[in-house]
Amino acid sequence: MSALLPLLVGLPLAGAIACAALHARVLSRRRTDPEARPGEILVGAIATGAASAAFVLALALFVRLLGLPAADRRIGASLGTWIDAGTLRVPASLLLDPLSSILALVVTGVGALIHLYSIGYMRGDPGFARYFACLNLFLASMLLLVLGANLPLTFVGWEGVGLCSYLLIGFWYGKGWPADAGLKAFVVNRVGDAGFLLGIFLLQKELGALDYASIGAAASTGKIPSATWAAALLFCGAVGKSAQIPLQVWLPDAMAGPTPVSALIHAATMVTAGVYLLARLSALFLAAPGVLLVVGIVGGATAVLAGLGALASRDLKRALACSTVSQLGLMFLGEGAGAFDAGIAHLTTHAFFKALLFLAAGSVIHALGGEQDLAKMGGLRARIPATFLCFCAGAWALSGLPPLAGFFSKDEILGGALHGGHAAILASLGFAASFLTALYSFRLVYLVFSGRENFAGSPHESPGVMLAPMRVLAALSLLGGALAWIPIADARPIAAFLAPVLGGEAAPGGGAEHVLVAALSFAVASVGFLLARRLWRDRGLAGDEGLARTALWRLAAAGGVLDAFYRGAVARGARLLAIACGVFDLFVIDGAVNGVGRAASAAGASLRALQNGKIQSYGIGIAAAAGALLLAGLLLGRG
């Protein structure tokens, strides 16, 4: 069975290569026929087929995993050694355990749906095959990230998804700004990745091993002296990839890519890699309680700040991007409180409803011919009813109102925050974020679908190939909460499944405490919903006016301030440093060299007669000098 594991990565990789080959063929045909197009059905079928086959495979492996006793639910596969030098040995081995299995299911499942949707969304684009090659390559990288059995392999996938993100954000490269956004995403991520790398080096130095089994075992027995440093450095990587403060600035810009890309990469999967990494290294982070507190606070602060950003946004996709940052913050908040299972549970349900929201937003944007400005929407409910229903399901699930998915998984996080240490600060940040979530979710619903029609033209519903994946995701958003918590049976399937992998004790579920948390979070979300209804249902964007005067609104702009600070101070400062180095090099270092040269040539002016311009005579001179030196050396050596 373990032979199937490499196939899980290999299938999308093969799909990517096939699509790239088809793209290359189209390009060579374009040399004679500029209008040449790829066979969209063939490309779409290959790419979606590869993604679906990977999902089926992941499902089969999941079933196989369930068949094993809970304590030994691990399927490994080894493909030999990748790097072996000195004390550093990196085997190319994959590991499927409950944690990677859940992630693999989410990645391939949501991935396959979004591939299907993309066939409709990207119809007629000249880069159709290039798009699907990148998308399949993304799946392969993401699966490698999740299935890699050691840190370096995860890092390969980690950078691979970064590459695909870069390529897909800048997919429409002819316009400058998507290319700039892709570049920004890659560079900001690289800053975090430098920390990730140093964390790997530190563990290699202290432990001499980088596989998760060894790290987990050593960390839980306290055998890593610098656990705090290692955890902090690795968290830097997570902060970059998952767009947390202070590296959150790249994600809103990343919306320059096609909307299905935003759904898959910048909402459902890649940006959750940081959450996955922390869960994978839960033992290490539990051994570094100080870092864990920082994780929780960074997550909570990000959740609140980005929630405000979502509230203040006038662009549909940007609002959803801010919402993603905020929800990722919530996941980190849960993990920071030690509730790693809650983080993963929310990761799973969030993948469903946030992908759904993005796909529905894509459908809206598609219907309006590319319009993303909330001011130019409104009243779309009757025009695109299927999209409306799907968007509502997503927003409802996101806002954390029962009985949809977000309610249950968010509950787990809030419960974990209340249960762990530092409950006061973490829980209050969590509840504040929940309130904001409900508020901005329904703001979007009302601004897009109710009130006056502010759009031009006549919107049309999207084709079935786009609606079908949305309907599946809507169903998952409706029912997915059962994965996190089934109240009647008081069962927590994900937490139970993950328990053997995650370190620390899972927060005890059920009982009066759980009901209390549920009631509180319901109340908070309801207030958010009712407020949103009052402000925006009938008045459209004018509803912002009341909020715009509050201090909170001004805080929402803080995200922009940070971005401006990076652009203005950090990027420009570094750039100035580079230019200063250039000047220094030219005038000081090279100047000194030239000065030496001039002094020498002045001294040699008297010997000008020798410079007759004939190479031969120079050669004789060089030979003579070398001979003299040899002679001198010989004499000295003898003496």
Next chain:
Amino acid sequence: MDPILPLLVLLPAAGAGILALAPRARDPLRFAGIVSLLPLGLALGLFFAFEGRSAEPQFGFSVPWFRMGGVDVRFALALDGISLLLVGLTALLGPVFFFAALGPVAERRREFAIWGLLMETGMLGVFAAADLVLFYVAWEISLIPLYFVIGIWGGPGRGRATTKFVLYTVAGSLLLLLALLAVLLEGRSSDLFELARTPRLLPASIETLAFLGFALGFAVKVPLLPFHTWLPEAHVEAPTSGSVVLAGVLLKMGTYGLLRFCLPIFPRASADLAPLLLALGAGGAVYGALLAWAQRDLKKLVAYSSISHLGLVAMGLFAREPSAVSGAVLQMVNHGISTGALFLLVGVLYDRTHRRGLGDFGGVARSMPLFAFLFGLTAFASIGLPGLNGFVGEFLILSGTFSAAPVVAAVGATSVVLSAVYLLGAVRAVLFGPTPDSVAGLPDCTRRETATLLPLAGLMVLLGVCPGPLLDRIRPSVERIVARARAVAQAEPPRLERPR
């Protein structure tokens, strides 16, 4: 006695001889390109025939040459794993040198071919030499042709660039020669591998001086901060082929020398001065990256990126950790492949437009998709994207250096961030965005250009996914050198404090 190494080294020179005697050769460049395929074939054969578990030099060939100061100087060639890889790199870039020149070099093609072939013999000799004096002779042979390649076929500023190149080179060579004589006469041997093995060390006073002579001579060639200013000028003026070989092979002679001479022959001096070289390496990596970022000329940008990357290599060597040194050797090969390809790519643009400024281009991906793919791939290989070759070397260098000197490694790691900034910035400026009219509708890579670039691109992927065959072959040699450096350094506590 295995005649295969002298054959490999002297084949290009023989080709040059034939060309010199046949003044009316129809297409001398093509002839030279075909001749240079022979060493490549031989080098490939040697690569697979190499016994990987041994640190002993293999395929040895040795005949007495002359006696000097009581020392037998021999015409001796042999390969250990390290020199095997560098011979392979040289043999790989040889044909690239000639085939890439087929289009751009229009005049005096016979001379160009002769200089190129002589240079190849010199470079192969440097890496295959098992004798000190032979090494030096080959070193000099390899440098003179480049002077002519830049001086005759170079750009408008070639006079100034070649002057600087020659002054630096002569100064470096002189130091090298003096240090070499000291080692020869004090060490009583001219055998490179024996000198690196003998338990008897040079007297401490001579050791430090000779080490400095070697280190300076090699530092100029690498080039290490602050001896680097000749390199960008030479690159900017050199024809594309010249840049490829200069960055791809000639600079490696410097790092190879540091590894082959400085570490094993002067272990105490290496230990004492390691902090300085670590600092110069890491500092140069960051400084070079900043300089690359400040450039507006593509060729200068790539030239400074070489300084940055080779700074990292030097840092890895003087970390004196097996993984870092292995990574440094691997990175020499990787850098040769990816920077060679970068210069070829810049040449592709220059041949079409006679421009090299970052601001002169935009949206080139539209009309040149194959070029865009190759440029993107090479840029990502160069910035160390996992799965491509640059990552493995960088990862090993930084990881090994971290265990010896964490702060130095952290400084070096910032150059990795910066490399993404300047190289992807260049990619953005050239390939993406709107297209200015002056570069609209450029034709994509020709068959010849593709033929020179594709093998390099293939190697970037192959060595990134599967570096094992290379790492296996260098492991024993690297471990022997590091073990010696450490054993001697520990036997006598170093005078300067090393970072821990």
